[in-house]
Amino acid sequence: MEKLPVFVYGTLKPEGKLYHHIAHTVREIVPASIRGQLYDTPFGYPLLLHPGDEGYPHISGFLLIAIDEFYEEMVRTIDVIEGEAGFEKGVGEVLMESGQVVQAIIYFFREPPRYAHPYPGTCWP
Numbered sequence: 419m420e421k422l423p424v425f426v427y428g429t430l431k432p433e434g435k436l437y438h439h440i441a442h443t444v445r446e447i448v449p450a451s452i453r454g455q456l457y458d459t460p461f462g463y464p465l466l467l468h469p470g471d472e473g474y475p476h477i478s479g480f481l482l483i484a485i486d487e488f489y490e491e492m493v494r495t496i497d498v499i500e501g502e503a504g505f506e507k508g509v510g511e512v513l514m515e516s517g518q519v520v521q522a523i524i525y526f527f528r529e530p531p532r533y534a535h536p537y538p539g540t541c542w543p
Contacts, residue, residue, distance in 0.1 A: 421489045424496055425452055425512045425522040427479030428464040428542045435462070436499055443492035446483040450512045450522075451476035456537035457530050463503065464542045465534050466526040470510045478541040481512060481522055493523065500525040 429436040432447055453474045457465040468474050484492040497507065505525040512522040527534075 421484065421486070422509060423448070423481040423483045423512075423520065423522045424493065425450060425479055425481055425510075425524045426496075427452075427456070427466060427477055429462070430482075430496060430499070431480055431542070439499065440482070440492050440495050443484050443488035443495070444482050445485040446481075448481040448483065449478075449515050450481045450520075451478050451540075452510060452512050452524065453477070454526070456540065456542060457527070457534040458537040459531075459534050461503070464537060465505075465530065466524070467528070467530060469508070469524050469526045475540045476513065481514070481520070496523075496525070504531070 428434060452469055453471055454469045454477045455467045455474050456477055457467060459465060508524055509521055510524045511519050513519055
């Protein structure tokens with residue numbers, strides 16, 4: 419199994435409120451972005467829609483690269499966190515600051531739930 423980095427853009431970012439659940443598994447944090455649209459929720463976390471679709475702005479985030487022996491733990495933990503919130507898991511192209519495009523695991527929604535509203539920016543606080 420290829421150990422793809424995980425793209426995070428909300429509460430799992432290094433300064434995010436849920437990062438502490440995976441901090442011990444992360445070897446490297448790389449600034450990156452993906453095209454898409456952020457939605458705000460009343461639950462304190464964003465949703466990503468239209469990941470990778472042209473015509474949408476670049477959403478700021480980070481690629482999390484795991485310590486080799488903790489890769490499965492990192493992905494499993496993120497799967498639980500994102501799965502409980504209803505996110506779909508996929509693989510998409512992410513743009514690194516260097517201009518290099520890499521494949522990464524992304525978590526997203528196909529359609530906005532009724533409780534979500536478009537977020538005006540491209541970087542979640």
